[in-house]
Amino acid sequence: MIRVYFVGSGGGSPSFRGLPAILVKREGWSVLFDCGEGTQWRLMKYGLGLTSLDAVFVTHMHGDHVLGLPGLIESMGLLGREKKLYVGGPRGLREFLTESFKWTRFNPPFPLEFVDSLEVGGMSISSFPSCHTIDSLGYVVKEKDRVNLNVERLRETGVKDWRVFRLLKEGKSVEVKGVKLDPETYLTTRRGVKVVYTGDTMPCEQVIRAAEEADLLIHDSTFLDEKEAHSFGHSLARDAATTASKSHVKALALFHISARYRDASPLVQDARRFFPHCFLAEDVSFYDVRA
Structure with missing residues (x-):
């Protein structure tokens, strides 16, 4: 079983929803996907394990997805972390962290290993290209099949x-x-569970292929019916639902909700017209994924 925590489910700027961050846990391993501002505070406040993180993967270099990462790594060092932290993401992430540490006079007292993919604790983590306004990645988390x-x-x-x-x-x-x-x-053979996170994306074939038969798809659902959504590199809730249907996934989490929706229930209602098995990701809620 994989447990997925929606640490922050909003996007753009801080609001009543936290900025994007998803924590995936399985049998003593924990991996963070994206790290908006405030992520480390939420991890500590809700006892989700700041220092126990094994890896962090970033989808793209927009601030709402990455500006919390330098501070999170510095806090790990201040709290006495010694074990290696795996870090993955798009071009520019290594340079961004190096420059941040340079100008804040911080040298991580533990090793950082930059990776494109990873196998940890019975899980594999791999990336695929998503369709945003800058270089962006989505991630597939796959539990190993059990024979x-x-x-x-x-x-x-x-x-x-x-x-x-x-x-x-x-x-x-x-x-x-x-x-x-x-x-x-x-x-x-007992099939291992599959979780797919798109990061920020407009609808595209790369996402449909990557999400094929996922047990949980976490998809950009920034807007309800704004015409400019795709030009901003984002999806409508119904886009996420259509992708889920085409990919034959089991469940869909609507994620990266714009701050303009204090009540996001209309997004869920609209999405369910195209894919009934969907729900709204709420801050610090979790979802257990089973095959």
Whole structure:
């Protein structure tokens, strides 16, 4: 199971919604996606684990998604962090952090490793290009598939040797008393869950392909019906719903809500006309993702 916390669900500028930040946790590992101003304060206030973060991935270099990151890293250092922090994002992120540390006279006392993708704690994290007004990325978080052996079925055939079990689980055929046992007959695969976060994006084919059969899609849903949405590199709530439908996802979270909507329920109502299984991401709420 993967638990997704919507640390901040708004966009543009701070309001009654926090700036974009999503925390993904699985079995002792935690990864932050985007880090708007105020993110570290929310992580600390709600006990979500500031110093325990293993990685931070940024979608693009607009301020509402990245300006909280230098301060978060500095706080980690002040709190005595020693373990490595993985950092991923678009072009310019490394230079941005280096210059921030230079001018604030801060040298991280722990290693930063810049990566394009990562495998941690049974999860893989990879990026795909989204469609915003500047270079931007979305991210796919995928839990590894779990292969299990149907031991009871094997025992029904009289096989009880653990060495045979091991070879079959490794995907190897085994001959027992002149009978060939094929792994396909006795193995079952439990699909790992898939979570996709678009960052800021207008509707585009890259997102549809990346989100294919996701268990949860977190999609830019900045506006309700503003005509200028796409020229700003953003999506309407119904755009997010249409993408979810085309990608055959299980659930859709409407995210990056404009501050002009104190009551965002009309966005949900409109989106549900195109994709019923959607909900509004609310600050510091969470969603458990299961296959």
